[in-house]
Amino acid sequence: GEDVEQSLFLSVREGDSSVINCTYTDSSSTYLYWYKQEPGAGLQLLTYIFSNMDMKQDQRLTVLLNKKDKHLSLRIADTQTGDSAIYFCAERRGYSTLTFGKGTMLLVSP
Amino acid sequence: DAGITQSPRHKVTETGTPVTLRCHQTENHRYMYWYRQDPGHGLRLIHYSYGVKDTDKGEVSDGYSVSRSKTEDFLLTLESATSSQTSVYFCAISSAVATNEKLFFGSGTQLSVL
Numbered sequence: 001g002e003d004v005e006q007s008l009f010l011s012v013r014e015g016d017s018s019v020i021n022c023t024y025t026d027s028s029s030t031y032l033y034w035y036k037q038e039p040g041a042g043l044q045l046l047t048y049i050f051s052n053m054d055m056k057q058d059q060r061l062t063v064l065l066n067k068k069d070k071h072l073s074l075r076i077a078d079t080q081t082g083d084s085a086i087y088f089c090a091e092r093r094g095y096s097t098l099t100f101g102k103g104t105m106l107l108v109s110p
Numbered sequence: 111d112a113g114i115t116q117s118p119r120h121k122v123t124e125t126g127t128p129v130t131l132r133c134h135q136t137e138n139h140r141y142m143y144w145y146r147q148d149p150g151h152g153l154r155l156i157h158y159s160y161g162v163k164d165t166d167k168g169e170v171s172d173g174y175s176v177s178r179s180k181t182e183d184f185l186l187t188l189e190s191a192t193s194s195q196t197s198v199y200f201c202a203i204s205s206a207v208a209t210n211e212k213l214f215f216g217s218g219t220q221l222s223v224l
Binding site for chain 2: 031033037040041042043045046048088092097098100101102103
């Protein structure tokens with residue numbers, strides 16, 4: 001199938017905001033997800049958004065969804081060194097399983 | 111990791127040998143999945159199961175087989191390992207597919223095929 005696209009790398013300074021972008025493929029995708037992977041660990045669900053929503057906020061995390069452009073973004077406010085990880089965007093296409101992007105490595109420097 | 115145990119955590123094997131990876135869950139979730147993670151490819155689905163003895167192929171199933179004889183266990187077998195199967199393998203579980211599917215992942219198995 002077509003790929004879910006993400007930029008591969010993002011570097012920010014501690015205290016700044018981080019924005020990780022994702023372009024998905026299926027306009028009928030029902031749910032879109034953000035997962036976080038810390039070194040040596042499995043993926044951990046961060047947040048998700050239903051396709052009839054434009055925005056979802058959860059503490060320092062803000063998810064924006066532009067269905068017209070099939071664009072999803074994750075904003076992390078006040079980024080901390082503990083936020084350094086790989087972030088995966090994933091879409092659910094109809095009743096199929098999740099399709100993941102290749103991941104964006106976020107590096108937060110002090 | 112949401113009651114998911116993968117074993118072994120690390121394995122080194124030789125080309126041509128059979129290898130079985132095990133995923134054990136204590137959540138009684140219906141759906142279980144095997145993914146592989148490779149640089150430049152992200153996560154790719156190998157096989158998944160939607161119940162005991164019910165399995166289906168993912169996008170990269172060639173060279174792999176699975177079995178699920180009990181709700182809690184999902185086995186991934188490489189019948190004859192090849193160097194291209196060197197990867198990190200993740201098991202995931204989910205309680206629902208039809209609506210909001212949230213996957214919970216194990217810690218992964220690092221497999222090296224020499």
